[in-house]
Amino acid sequence: MFGIRSDLPLRRDTASRFVVWLVMVLVFMASLAVTVNSYIGVLIDDWNRSVTGTLTVQIPIAAAGDKASAILVNKVLDVLARHPAVAKSEAVPRAKITALLGPWLGNSEAISDLPLPALIDVEMATEGTEAVTAVTASIKAAAPEAVIDDHRVWLNRVMSLAQGFGVVALTIMLLVTGALALTIVFATRASLAEFAQVIDILHVVGAKDGYIAAQFARRALVQGIIGGAAGLALYAPALALVAWLASRVDSEVLPDTALPAAHWLTLAALPLAAGLLAMLTAHITVRRALSAKV
């Protein structure tokens, strides 16, 4: 399929000169989409990790009195101490809680007698939502009235926002793929029309459809790779600019994490992917057009 010679005067082909430019723009867009997608993956991981690292357990005042509350707290602490996903758990001292409430209730003696719920801080040993779910279930089993704040509501909203961006990025990838294929289909059809006589002669002197299709496919491969490389060349400064802008944003919001190797490999593969897609599309287009002939 990759013979060196071409029988078509492709250099004189006006019909598909714009293909390289279009591929460049499309690959540029695709590379941005790839980066957005990867960065969102990184963000989600990062948020997930920081948020699922801790839990706060609140044990409401037991109707049966302080003593019953203390027993319940100990029971929960006991469960947490034995749980493999938990690194550390401790009851927040009452003094600390009253200190926290100080600004609202004042420092009067009266608060020390106030009935307050007990709080337990939990540090997770295992990351991820599954571990949190498991620990939550264990606590609930020991103390059904315990209220557990795993920050999940906040996390879920941020995650769905991030996933929304991810879907947009994927949609862009799909659109780019479709646009590239359509570009090649129309450019190839235009070339076929332009070279109709040459192709007739090639047939007469013994060329098979596959031979002619291979010539178009080979050119589409080259156009795809060149256009793709140009698209990446355009992408590099754009990424540098965005990275610089991001570096000026608070690192709590945008963690300064490196993008994974898979991201860079995907980017590097884009020109080849564009070339292969173009090649395949051109081949199919030519075969279909020729098979409709005499």
Added chain:
Amino acid sequence: MALGRKKAEEISGDAVGLEAVGLHYDDGPDVLKDVSLSIPQRSFHFLTGPSGAGKTSLLSLMYLAKRPTRGNLKLFGENVTQAKRGRLAAIRRHLGVVFQDFRLLDHMSAFENAALPLRIAGVGEAVVQRNVNELLNWVGLEDCKGAYPAQLSGGQKQRVAIARAVVNRPKLILADEPTGNVDDTIAMRLMQLFVELHKLGASVIIATHNESLVARFPFPRLHLDRGSVSILPPLASSAEFDHDDPRG
């Protein structure tokens, strides 16, 4: 002449067989009216008839550029009317076609044009160089091998077209007015090339208006007139032809 390679595939049946073949263009009148004809292998025929009689049309059926409107066309015993495209491509490799209007590829030199069938067939470059050079020398184009069609005269283009048609040692040569643009000396030399290939086993059909050329060879004539073909005897006797060797 050592042109091309030996073909391993042996072929049986007539070179061309027409069974009640009819042809017309779109809404036009019948160009061919139920023509039945068989042209044996290793034969040599002229195809004559008035201008517009349908000589080019008949040849284009044989080189598979058109399909008959009705009837069956067989090449080398194989019915090509129903054959698949891939099969047609394979059969075309046994054909050598000289077009009335040459149809050279403008972006290729004379040499590249003549070499095209060999290169498409994947023949090694050394063989390509040897055969194409030999053939272009034979047709008297040793000095224009690198020239492009736009730089060649009508007769020179015609000779490149002939070289391209025969370079692959076809089993059936279909030539449409192959000597229409050259003087008598070159015409006789080109005819001699076709006769040589005929002696080497090819079937040859040459469409021509040139009565005097036809009169010099002992080959039967397919005469096409008003949609029918009749086979007429040779104008020259073979005894005459053997003595009057055109190379002489």
